[in-house]
Amino acid sequence: MHKFEPWFCVPALILPAMVSAPAFAVQYLNLEQAQKALFPSADQFVSAAVTLSPEQRRAIETASGVKVRVNEVKAWRAKQGAKFEGWFVLDEVIGKHELITYAVAIAPDGSVEGVEILDYREGHGGGVRNSKWRAQFNGKKAGSPLQLDDDIKNLSGATLSCRHLTEGVRRVLATQAVALK
Amino acid sequence: MNAVVEQKIRARPLLGTFVEIAASGTSGSVHAAISQAFDAVAEVHALMSYQDPASELSRINQFGIDGPVAVHSHTWEVLRAARELAEASAGLFDITIAPTLTRLGFLPPHANFPRASRHGDWRHVALLPGQRVQFLRRVRIDLSGIAKGYAVDLAIRVLQAAGMQSGRVNAGGDLRVFGTTAQTIHVRAPHAPTQVLPLLNLTDGAAATSAAYFAQRRHAQRMVTPLIHPHTRSASSAERSITVLAPHCMHADALTKVVQADPAQAAKILARYQARAVIVEHDPVSGGFRVFDSAHTSGCPLSGSLPLAGERDNVSLRMFKDALSPSSLPQAGERDKVSLREKRFIAA
Numbered sequence: 001m002h003k004f005e006p007w008f009c010v011p012a013l014i015l016p017a018m019v020s021a022p023a024f025a026v027q028y029l030n031l032e033q034a035q036k037a038l039f040p041s042a043d044q045f046v047s048a049a050v051t052l053s054p055e056q057r058r059a060i061e062t063a064s065g066v067k068v069r070v071n072e073v074k075a076w077r078a079k080q081g082a083k084f085e086g087w088f089v090l091d092e093v094i095g096k097h098e099l100i101t102y103a104v105a106i107a108p109d110g111s112v113e114g115v116e117i118l119d120y121r122e123g124h125g126g127g128v129r130n131s132k133w134r135a136q137f138n139g140k141k142a143g144s145p146l147q148l149d150d151d152i153k154n155l156s157g158a159t160l161s162c163r164h165l166t167e168g169v170r171r172v173l174a175t176q177a178v179a180l181k
Numbered sequence: 182m183n184a185v186v187e188q189k190i191r192a193r194p195l196l197g198t199f200v201e202i203a204a205s206g207t208s209g210s211v212h213a214a215i216s217q218a219f220d221a222v223a224e225v226h227a228l229m230s231y232q233d234p235a236s237e238l239s240r241i242n243q244f245g246i247d248g249p250v251a252v253h254s255h256t257w258e259v260l261r262a263a264r265e266l267a268e269a270s271a272g273l274f275d276i277t278i279a280p281t282l283t284r285l286g287f288l289p290p291h292a293n294f295p296r297a298s299r300h301g302d303w304r305h306v307a308l309l310p311g312q313r314v315q316f317l318r319r320v321r322i323d324l325s326g327i328a329k330g331y332a333v334d335l336a337i338r339v340l341q342a343a344g345m346q347s348g349r350v351n352a353g354g355d356l357r358v359f360g361t362t363a364q365t366i367h368v369r370a371p372h373a374p375t376q377v378l379p380l381l382n383l384t385d386g387a388a389a390t391s392a393a394y395f396a397q398r399r400h401a402q403r404m405v406t407p408l409i410h411p412h413t414r415s416a417s418s419a420e421r422s423i424t425v426l427a428p429h430c431m432h433a434d435a436l437t438k439v440v441q442a443d444p445a446q447a448a449k450i451l452a453r454y455q456a457r458a459v460i461v462e463h464d465p466v467s468g469g470f471r472v473f474d475s476a477h478t479s480g481c482p483l484s485g486s487l488p489l490a491g492e493r494d495n496v497s498l499r500m501f502k503d504a505l506s507p508s509s510l511p512q513a514g515e516r517d518k519v520s521l522r523e524k525r526f527i528a529a
Contacts, residue, residue: 006444006445006448007444007475008444008445008460009473010473011471011473012472012473012474013471013474014464014469014470014471015378015469015470015471015472016467026190026192028191028192028201029191036212037191037212037216102194114193115193115194116192116193117193117194120192120199162194165194165199166194169194
């Protein structure tokens with residue numbers, strides 16, 4: 001008989017079901033830190049928040065091909081002294097498994113300077129779309145620290161596509177072109 | 182006076198996934214080091230993206246059949262490593278499966294790429310002196326199975342060069358850590374990817390996990406994954422996750438595909454890269470997980486040459502043992518840290 005036994009035929013270990021931990025949430029940056037990370041030389045961020053009109057909404061959806069779900073645009077002008085350095089736009093995307101708060105830095109010429117993720121939260125299955133699930137994060141927007149679960153920070157095999165975020169960035173760019181002056 | 186140490190962690194969308202970089206070092210220097218590390222990842226992304234028609238990779242795919250194409254040293258490094266892995270694995274790792282991935286809808290079609298031949302493979306990607314690449318047949322290459330790992334290695338080098346004391350780069354499951362303290366690596370449960378399992382502790386080294394739970398799509402009335410067997414060019418199904426540990430993340434990343442394609446053949450190749458594979462499979466009967474470890478199987482004549490727990494790369498399987506001892510089972514009140522048991526277990 002052959003003594004050879006492939007290593008994947010006999011389990012080295014059986015793990016019980018209960019060692020699995022729940023999904024996780026991380027806060028990477030608060031609002032101020034994200035502004036600093038994207039515009040390191042800026043010394044002033046002036047709020048330029050706008051509410052989109054139905055026409056602007058349609059224009060953004062046509063230009064980006066992405067649905068606009070929220071009318072409020074959280075935007076700031078980054079300035080170094082009197083010099084305008086660009087736009088800082090705070091946005092949120094909701095995927096099947098994830099809820100992500102992120103910021104886009106847009107140069108005065110309308111190009112993307114950078115994208116930083118502020119909060120990343122993952123739910124069980126479709127939990128992110130569930131308003132009750134989302135409610136637990138209310139009041140924990142950028143600026144106030146979200147409890148970071150230190151136990152789950154090195155997650156291998158997390159190849160979650162960032163397609164939703166890519167679409168979000170496209171929508172933010174169109175929003176800047178349409179609504180931020 | 183002792184310098185104050187601070188730890189920072191940031192994430193950006195790059196390489197088609199979320200790249201997370203954490204580092205600790207002297208206060209005030211950490212954000213700049215992380216920014217530099219992100220720049221290195223962004224450079225790899227710009228050079229080796231299959232999706233981006235302006236990337237260097239797209240230029241190779243478009244003009245590689247016409248004559249030698251000179252490439253950046255990063256791209257060269259990855260192509261050379263891919264060649265070596267293809268040779269070592271007799272083609273189990275193959276960067277020319279792009280046409281299959283395009284056909285299944287995982288990669289976008291490019292109208293300006295020459296039509297791909299059905300008879301080309303990794304042997305038809307010639308690496309010529311002067312960091313030049315030429316296709317000997319009409320192949321198309323996709324580096325997504327190896328470039329992410331390379332980007333992680335590069336970012337780690339940047340953090341180290343910037344004087345960081347410890348750090349971690351995680352590109353959607355391809356991760357590498359360095360420093361003095363062990364960091365626990367978690368993997369997703371293959372059958373329920375929103376749940377995670379603590380798998381092992383890593384102090385200095387890389388871990389890459391390959392699984393298809395988030396990447397499945399429907400093609401011709403069945404679910405397919407982007408994990409393609411290079412010899413049969415068929416897609417495998419999603420039922421287990423494969424984690425490879427290695428000193429370099431580029432090797433760990435690529436070797437997950439080799440283990441996926443042929444676990445029996447993989448043992449020899451893993452040893453060559455000082456790597457080790459851990460397969461996690463969900464057991465629907467018990468609700469638990471079967472764990473196969475290439476370094477832990479008795480009776481396998483090759484296991485002796487593989488790193489043992491705690492010896493090389495400071496990889497240890499302590500978590501496994503902790504997980505099995507009764508004292509580590511969650512107590513009531515620790516519920517916010519450990520998920521509630523699955524319903525059928527509470528019922529049972």
